[in-house]
Amino acid sequence: MRYAHGIVVGAVLPFIIFMVAAVIKITAIGADATGLEMLWDIYVYWFITSIGLITLLPLIIYFVRKDIFRQFLIYEIGGFGLFAPLWLMLFTDISGDPWYSIFIAGITDGLIGFSPSGAIEGIDVSNLFLIPLLISSTILGLIFLRPSFIKKYGIKEEVSVMKKPLGTAEISKSPESTDEESMEIDMPDVNAPTPTVDSVANLREVLIELDIQEPTINLILNSGIGTTTDLVATSAEQLATISGLDKRAAENLLMAVQRKLWFSGI
Incomplete structure (x- = not known):
């Protein structure tokens, strides 16, 4: 898998996820209660779909192109780590809030979870949790997308075994042996018995x-x-x-x- 293609895959996936979330948020501006409820349901479906998209693509690659599975996984993790903070700030700004607001107030209803009654409700993401998460995510993305990292962990090493031709032998001499210790032994010619x-x-x-x-x-x-x-x-x-x-x-x-x-x- 080419490096440029991997970078594009890693960048496009979080771009699509945050773009759709931003469109839902922009659509909710000025909507009535019924519209907000419908948009919330759409956001819940998209949240679940995003998780499925993130996990399903590597599985498809594993069964279709197992030889590039590790590379794809590294590109996906590295792409999300590096580009997700950028797209999050960009689409936060596009959707009507300043991009730096996530570092001050966090994200309202950014995640979904179950309430004690069993209903799905939004979960706020605090800036105290979000800031270190975005920093560590960026560092992780930079590490994963380094060409040396991908070459080391994403490409299977092929070990080629060179066979020596028959009839050749290597005689190794121990470091302690010297010319004085080596000796030549002359063996007399021994002829096979001749039938008579x-x-x-x-x-x-x-x-x-x-x-x-x-x-x-x-x-x-x-x-x-x-x-x-x-x-x-x-x-x-x-x-x-x-x-x-x-x-x-x-x-x-x-x-x-x-x-x-x-x-x-x-």
């Missing part, structure tokens, strides 16, 4: 002793496994895929071969 005729024959004998069927033995040997070491290093999932055995049978076969390696001197 004897190792293949030896592996075949082991598998036959473990009652493995000939087709399964051929599948294992044809896969490139030519030594008992290669077979033991194979995972159960790989062996099951190679030999056609189920995973449980492959695990049992690997454990049996390992036992023969460890305890039979193979």
Whole structure:
């Protein structure tokens, strides 16, 4: 939501509310008792409508454009806080009373409430309550409508996670480590055991002793496994895929071969 649009929304809402209230007040000038009673009913309806308007718009935004809900709420609160005192003084002056009269005498029948009998009646707003309210409202509006405040609290932060490519690693060195403490370790090249005729024959004998069927033995040997070491290093999932055995049978076969390696001197 653009900043200018938000400011306009925050300014227009209180403008409409106080403008209609001022029109009702101006219409009441010179009216008879019946007219005053009718205008009072209109004012009561407008007072309730204003509250509904203030609360309904954010709800509509929440369900229609949830992504700008927080921004709209900040603009509405900030707009009412900053512009409501200005419109109140302006329309007080337009409706026939000096704008500064609200700071001296307050507002007569500015609010509505219920009397002990249950009837709706007007409630006066004292200047002792109105003055600090208008000052705090203006300060609150200035805070809420600051671009930095809206950016911080009105816009959802999107955290982007950068993934490192596979095969890269970072080695961190502790602050206490020094060049003297670091050492290089040369590891000798270790070659994987190479299958030979004897190792293949030896592996075949082991598998036959473990009652493995000939087709399964051929599948294992044809896969490139030519030594008992290669077979033991194979995972159960790989062996099951190679030999056609189920995973449980492959695990049992690997454990049996390992036992023969460890305890039979193979």
